[in-house]
Amino acid sequence: MRPPYLLLDVDGVLIPFPQADGTTPATHARHDVVPTGRAPDAPATIWLNPAHGPLLMHVIRTGLVTPVWCTSWRQDATMIIGPLLGLPSLPYVDLPRPQITTSHPNGYLWKRDYVDTWLNHSPTIWIDDDFTNLDHEWAAKRTAQGQTTTLIQPDPRIGLLADHLVEVLARAVRVPSSRANASCPASQAKAA
Ligand SMILES: [Mg+2]
Numbered sequence: 147m148r149p150p151y152l153l154l155d156v157d158g159v160l161i162p163f164p165q166a167d168g169t170t171p172a173t174h175a176r177h178d179v180v181p182t183g184r185a186p187d188a189p190a191t192i193w194l195n196p197a198h199g200p201l202l203m204h205v206i207r208t209g210l211v212t213p214v215w216c217t218s219w220r221q222d223a224t225m226i227i228g229p230l231l232g233l234p235s236l237p238y239v240d241l242p243r244p245q246i247t248t249s250h251p252n253g254y255l256w257k258r259d260y261v262d263t264w265l266n267h268s269p270t271i272w273i274d275d276d277f278t279n280l281d282h283e284w285a286a287k288r289t290a291q292g293q294t295t296t297l298i299q300p301d302p303r304i305g306l307l308a309d310h311l312v313e314v315l316a317r318a319v320r321v322p323s324s325r326a327n328a329s330c331p332a333s334q335a336k337a338a
Pocket residue numbers: 155156157158159274275276
């Protein structure tokens with residue numbers, strides 16, 4: 147079985163929000179990038195933590211999760227953000243572009259309905275800074291139905307920490323499909 151999806155947000159997770167005084171974390175490096183549809187002479191300034199690349203690679207190499215970008219950066223996460231962190235080309239959820247003025251137009255994260263359909267019945271560990279209580283209720287309900295759903299919510303002004311990825315691995319090994327995979331070598335050894 148496929149390991150659980152690791153859904154990965156960018157803004158507020160890999161790119162923390164600026165501090166009130168406009169400064170960015172000392173851990174992060176500034177980059178000028180040109181997202182899809184933006185004029186080359188009007189780049190966007192972002193900041194990324196170079197340590198996040200190796201940390202995420204460590205998680206990916208365990209094989210315990212299936213990493214997928216889940217961000218309004220869409221294909222630019224694959225084309226721009228990932229390469230700046232030294233990550234391989236990862237797939238992305240092709241989120242819609244609703245005309246909304248809040249990230250919680252119905253009281254919960256705008257991505258969720260689309261993600262719910264996209265996941266079908268797959269287990270997932272979803273890192274996003276913007277869940278509401280209704281999203282946590284959704285995750286609990288899904289888990290109760292056997293579709294293990296873990297939401298990990300960094301502080302958007304701090305972003306992703308190593309501890310969040312420790313939690314990803316701790317949760318991933320407890321997902322039934324991962325456990326089945328992990329037990330394969332042992333059962334093969336037993337059979338041999
Ligand atoms: Mg976000």
